[in-house]
Amino acid sequence: MESYLQSGSHTVYALRYHFVTVTKYRADILTDERLERVAEVAHEIAEDFEADIKNVDGGTDHVHILFTxxxxxxxxxxxNSLKGVTSRRIRQEYPEVKQTLEDAFWQPGYFLATTGQVSLDVLMDYVENQ
Structure with a gap:
């Protein structure tokens, strides 16, 4: 397995996460274009937090994001920034979404897990084939 160790001035770490969130009411509103826009916004937000988005993919009602x-x-x-900013931007840029989801784009909850000993390549393959 390839090592994905990162380092700081006095630390070495491998903090990898798998994040999943679903649309409000599990509405089937994530087209390929909207999913791509979610990915673009997620990358922008990650820069502000010094995080690194490795992959974004999903279905019509959910998104998987792998990040370090x-x-x-x-x-x-x-x-909270990922969910809040992507929700706001999608609803602003795609007004037709407001017909289905007026007040929020995402469900309040989400799934977040560390990746453990599973390689990032295996997770990326899993997310891409969802």
Missing amino acids: TKPTTDLTKFI
Whole structure:
């Protein structure tokens, strides 16, 4: 397995996460274009948090995001920014979405797991084939 170790001035770490969120009411509204836009916005947000998005994919009602972070990253703030900003941007840029989802784009909850000993390549393959 390839090593994905990162390092700081006094630390070595491998913090890899698998994040999944679903659309409000599991509405089938994520077209390929909208999913691509979610990915673009996620990359922008990740830069602000010094996180690295490895892959974004999903279906018509959910998104998988694989990312790495530093040990100092506030995961709650990062996830809230991912969900909040992507929700706002999608609803602004695709007004037709408001007909289905007026107040929110994502369900309040989400799934977040560390990847453990599974290689990033295996996870990327899993996400791409969802």
